[in-house]
Amino acid sequence: MASPKRSRTRAKNIAGDALWDEPRAAPLWPDVVAAPVRSLHDLLARWCAAELAPGQLAPWGAVAFGFGIVLYFTAAHEPVWWAPLIVVALSTVGAVAARxxxxxFVLAVGIGALASGFAVATLRTKLIAHPVLSTPVFGAAVTGFVETREERERSDRIVVRVHGINGTREKLERVRVSVRKRTAPAVGAFVSFKARLSPPLQPMRPGGYDFARDLYFHGIGASGFVLGRITQAQAPHPPDWRLRFAAAVDALRDGMDNRIRAVLPGDRGAIASALITGKRDSISAPVNDAMYVSSLAHVLSISGYHMAVVAGLVFFVIRALLALIPTMSDRYPIKKWAALVALAAATFYLLLSGAEVATQRSYIMIAIVLAGVMLDRPAITVRTLTVAAMLVLILTPESVVHPSFQMSFAATLALVAGYRYGLPWRADHDAGLGTRATLWGARELVGLVLASIVAGLATTPYAAFHFHRLAPYGVIANLAAMPVVSAFVMPMGILGALAMPFGFDGVFWELMGKGLDWMTGVALWVTQLPGAVGHIAAFGTGPLLIGTLGLLLICLLRTPLRLAGVVVAALATMLAMTARQPDVLIAADGQAVAVRNAHGRLAVARTGSDSFAVRDWLAADGDLRAVSDATLGEGIRCDEAGCTLPLPDGRLVAFAKTLEAFVEDCRRAAVVVSVRAAQRDCAGQLIDRPVWRTQGAMALTRHGDGFEMTPAQPRGTARPWSIPAQGKTPAISSIRRPAPDVTPRREDLDAGD
Known part of the structure; x- marks a missing residue:
């Protein structure tokens, strides 16, 4: 007889079967639709699980860290140093609690990485805090040590660590001054001179490159040029070890540079020296422009390519030489020894080349790879790039907004992602020698073409944003020039450097020059092709950030979800191509005004001889005209009192030069621009000295009958590198500033004061 418990269970099952037998309501979606939806859901779930697998999110941590630094640079005023540290602590606690x-857990870690980047940038600014010149000074007396020296095509430039300075309110730590060609003193010299100093250059237009920020993170508080002679004097104290080391390295670089140029005059010697010593400032403007137009400019900047060639060649030669000694190859780890020597060679190359951001990144990657060889650990390329990015961002967080960092890491990331899938056409071991040679040659050729395409596409958004130019024939130029550079130019340069101490280097420099002739010939030939010079108008940071997201999705994701990056990149391209350009541009010093005419091009009126702002405006507008082009003055009427620039709708922009011109200009012009302070009762929009002194360069965009004004430095902006001026909100920070005069006016005193 069945137990009561079993009977109840059986009854329950029978009741359940009866329930299923009853007619049910029709599903909301028929099976013909629900089945594919379920399959898609399952497929997306598998892809997401693969992307969230252990180790896959590490690169996104570096991305979040870098984005935190970007957020820091968008702040209106200087953040307090402890605020992001609190967020880091809270996110750490949250990550532990949500493990x-x-x-x-992923969200907490991401927020922590973002806040860490913000905190690192904030602390970096606090640690290097120094005064910045607020007003121009003529005849400032400066004494100090020469820290760096830079040779240029028409003049030289030095950075001086200030020991004493007279004529300025601020006690500047470093100044950068230009001197006549071939008159710059050596690094480490103690010099005395008088100079015309100016505050660091502010952006030429809203959204333009911030030169003042760049100089600030180099510790430079003013720039200008020397007046008269530079006198070398006895130093009040010996230079520190950093300066002595910099002087020794600079002397070595100068010696190698002079020797190379003695054998190879002109651009050949300048390019050869750039590849060996990193000094690329003496390359003539036509050749330098041709290298950029042909997308061969990456050869001039010592980066991952050069570092890989040097380290790889040294590693191969040392290992091959040691392998010729049977006793050594059988008993000792010659592969590790070769890696150690290659690391030493890469370190020397880093110091010799000036250790720029691209060189630092490539050195870190090479060091990690060689360390993996010495420790018998394989180097994972994406992880290596992640470590390199983190180290560079921690040491120099300001590099994230620099084009060198952006283009270098974008190209490297794209190449790493591209070579992840490898190339076909591997020959079998039993294939003939001819077959193997043919397949090897085809693989190398296809690999070079793909590398040029991938790296070119990855760097295009950043080249367009910073330099407003494209390189449509970059693949052709790299395909024609890079095999010669890799297989001939760089090996001859390395052999020349090794033979220089023995005096037998001349033949190698001559051979290197032959290869450089081919490379420059290719670059100049490409510039003559139709449509070789590709220009694009400026666009904002929004399309650049969206394009960066698209690049990251394509390169970091491993499943078909990466195709979403193509959609994101297409959206960024559309936004960049349709970005609206300003109708009126005003220089930061009020000395130049540009108006978009009825033909859609800029017409420019200016009072001074400085053409830097106008050149930047034309480049940002995708305009190929030179600053001296007569068509820039089309439609402009000028006299001694000022100029009028017509808008396409017939209204006028007045550029008033005298006080008498204001009465008429304020009555009839839609916009009035002046280099002086003007009356406030203008009918049109007035931009005078108090406006542009506090807000910098201006861009005006028409909206109906009015204009939307976009300043380079909006009201309330107060960063350490911005010029302190009346009307600005003081920064919330501990940046050292000159103490203000607090003496009260006599009429403000009370009895007993």
Whole structure:
């Protein structure tokens, strides 16, 4: 007899079967639709699980860290140093508490990485805080040590660590001054001179490159040029070890540079020296422009390519030489020894080349790879790039907004992602020698073409944003020039450097020059092709950030979800191509005004001889005209009192030069621009000295009958590198500033004061 418990269970099952037998309501979606939806859901779930697998999110941590630094640079005023540290602490606690909840854990770690980047940038600015010149000074007396020296095509430039300075309110730490060609003193010299100093250059237009920010993070508080002679004097104290080391390295670079140029005069010697010593400032403007137009400019900047060639060649030669000694190859780890020597060679090359951001990044990557060889650990390329990015961002967080960092890491990331899938056409071991040679040659050729295409596409958004130019024939130029550079130019340069101490280097420089002739010939030939000079108008940071997201999705994701990056990149391209250009541009010093005429091009009126702002405006507008082009003055009427620039709708922009011109200009012009302070009762929009002194360069865009004004430095902006001026909100920071005069006016005193 069945137990009561079993009977109840059986009855329950029978009741359940009866329930299923009853007619049910029709599903909301028929099976013909629900089945594919379920399949798609399952497929997306598998892809997402693969992307969230252990180790896959590490590169995104570096991305979040870098984005935190970008957020820091968008702040209106200087953040307090402890605020982001609190967020880091809270996110760390949250990550620990949510370690068993995958989504919450990832979010907490991401927020912590973002806040860490913000904190690192804030602390970096606090640590290097120094005064910045606020007003121009003529005849400032400066004494100090020469820290760096830079040779240029028409003049030289030095950075001086200030020991004493007279004529300025601020006690500047470093100044950068230009001197006549071939008159710059050596690094480490103690010099005395008088100079015309100016505040660091502010952006030429809203959204333009911030030169003042760049100089600030180099510790430079003013720039200008020397007046008269530079006198070398006895130093009040010996230079520190950093300066002595910099002087020794600079002397070595100068010696090698002079020797190379003695054998190879002109651009050949300048390019050869750039590849060996990193000094690329003496290349003539036509050749330098041709290298950029042909997309061969990456050869001039020592980066991953050069570092890989040097380290790889040294590693191969040392290992091959040691392998010729049977006793050594059988008993000792010659592969590790070769890696150690290659690392030493890469370190020497880093110091010799000036250790720029691209060189630092490539050195870190090479060092990680060689360390993996010495420790018998394989180097994972994406992880290597992640470590390199983190180290560079921690040491120099300001590099994230520099084009060198952006283009270098974009190209490297794209190449790493591209070569992840490898190339076909590997020959079998039993294939003939001819077959193997043919397949090897085809693989190398295709690999070079793909590398040029991939790296070119990855760097295009950043080249367009910073330099407003494209290189449509970059693949052709790289395909024609890079095999010669890799297989001939760089090996001859390395052999020349090794033979220089023995005096037998001349033949190698001559051979290197032959290869450089081919490279420059290719670059100049490409510039003559139709449509070789590709220009694009400026666009904002929004399309650049969206394009960066698209690049990251394509390169970091491993599943078909990466195709979403193509959609994101297409959206960024559309936004960049349709970005609206300003109708009126005004220089930061009020000395130049540009108006978009009825033909859609800029017409320019200016009072001074400085053409830097106008050149930047034309480049940002995708305009190929030179600053001296007569068509820039089309439609402009000028006299001694000022100029009028017509808008396409017939209204006028007045550029008033005298006070008498204001009465008429304020009555009839839609916009009035002046280099002086003017009356406030203008009918049109007035931009005079108080406006552009506090807000910098201006861009005006028409909206109906009015204009939307976009300043380079909006009201309330107060960063350490911005010029302190009346009307600005003081920064919330501990940046050292000159103490103000607090003496009260006599009429403000009370009895007993």
């Amino acid at each position: 068993r909840r995958p989504i919450a």
